[in-house]
Amino acid sequence: MKRALITGITGQDGAYLAQFLLEHQYQVYGTHRATSAVPGWRLQALGVAQDIAFVSLDLLDFENIVQVIRQVEPDEIYHLAAQSFVAKSFEQPLYITDVDAMGVTRILEAIRTINPTIRFFQASTAEMFGEVQISPQSENTPFLPRNPYGTAKLYGHWITSNFRDTLNIHASSGILYNHESPLRGEEFVTRKITKSLTQIKYGLQTTLELGNLEAQRDWGYAKDYVEAMWKMLQSETADNYILATGKTRSVKEFVEMVAQVLEIQISWQGQAENTVGIDAKTGQTIVTVNPNFYRPTETTVLVGDASKAQSKLNWQPKTSFEELVTLMTLADIEKVMQFRVNA
Ligand code: NAP
C-alpha cells in the first residue's frame, strides 16, 4: 500500500483528495493545525474520516515537519495547506508569506534531508498571473501577482521548480484555477451565492450582499482537479501544469445560473455599486452590492489553457459550469431540508 501525506486535509481539496486516494488503496495521513478540530465537517460529509490517520503539523516549525515526515514515511506528499482566502491576504501579508511561501520550502527541505525519493505536489494558483495581458494563460505566461497571496504562492511555485530542476526531487506544481464544490468554504463567492440564494428561496434570508459582480473566473469542479494532482505524482517526470476549464464567467452569471436552478427569475437594475437584483415574481430586492467586498486590487480575467495537462497527463475537467452550479445548489437545498427536519 502506498502512503500519502496530505497537508490541509480538512480543506475542500484535502477532503476530495483523501477520498480519491482511499479509493485507490492508499494509506492516507492528513495533517491539521493543532488548533483545528478534526476530522471536520468535510471528511465527515464524504464518509471517509474514520479511514484517515491524523497528525498535527505546524508549517512554521521545521523540526515539527521533519518529525512528521520521519514518522509517516510517505511515498507522496500533497501540499494543500495554505491560507487560501485572497481577500484576507491583504490584512496578513507577513503571516501569509511565512505559511504559503516559506512553508513550501520547509517541506521540500525536509524531503531533501530525510528521503529525496518522496514525490511532492504543490498547490499553486492562477492568482500568480495577476495583472496578466495574455488569455488564456499557459505554463509559459509571465507572472505578475496582484496580492500578497499570489505573491507568496509564486515563491512556493518557484521553489518547487528549483528543487525539481537543481536537486532532482520529483516535485510538481499545479497552477490551479478556481475549483468549487458543495464543500467550498462559505467565504468564497460561489458557495456564498449558492447558500444565500437557497436560503432566500426558502425564506431563511432576505438579501445577498456581494462585491464586484463583473469579476470573472474560470470555475471548475474540485473533484476533477484532485485527480490531476494524483496524476502529476504518477507521471515518470515531475513538471508544472495548468489545471483549468478554459472558460470564464462573471459573478453575475454565476448568480443567474443559481437563480435558474432555484427557479427564481432575477432582473437587474442600476450600474456598478448601485446594481440590485430583483426577484421578478415577488418584486423583492434579493441581491445588492456592498463595496466592502471589493478587493483593493482585482486580478484581470483569469482563464487557463490546460492543454499540457491534457496531452501529458490525459486529464481534462469532466464537469461543466452548469453541472457544477447545479450540484452545488442542490447540495445547499438538501442542507435547508435537513435544517427543517431538525428544527
Ligand atoms: P481550503 O478549503 O481553504 O483549505 C485550506 C487548508 O489549509 C485547510 O485544511 C486549513 O486547515 C489549512 N490551513 C489554513 N491555514 C493554515 C495555516 N496557517 N497552517 C496550516 N494549515 C493551514 O483550500 P482549498 O480550496 O482546499 O485549496 C487547497 C490548496 O489549493 C490551497 O493551498 C489553495 O491555496 C490552493 N488553491 C485552491 C484553489 C481553489 O479554487 N480551491 C485554486 C488555486 C489554488 P484548517 O482546518 O486548520 O483551517
Ligand code: GDD
Ligand atoms: N469572496 C467573495 N465574496 N468574492 C466576491 C464577492 C463576495 O461577496 N463578490 C464578488 N466577489 C469576487 C471577488 O472580487 C473575486 O473577483 C471573485 O469574486 C472570486 O472570489 P473568491 O471566491 O473569494 O475566490 P478568488 O478567485 O479570490 O480565490 C480563489 O481562487 C484562487 C485561484 O484563482 C481561492 O480558492 C484561492 O485560494 C485560489 O488560489
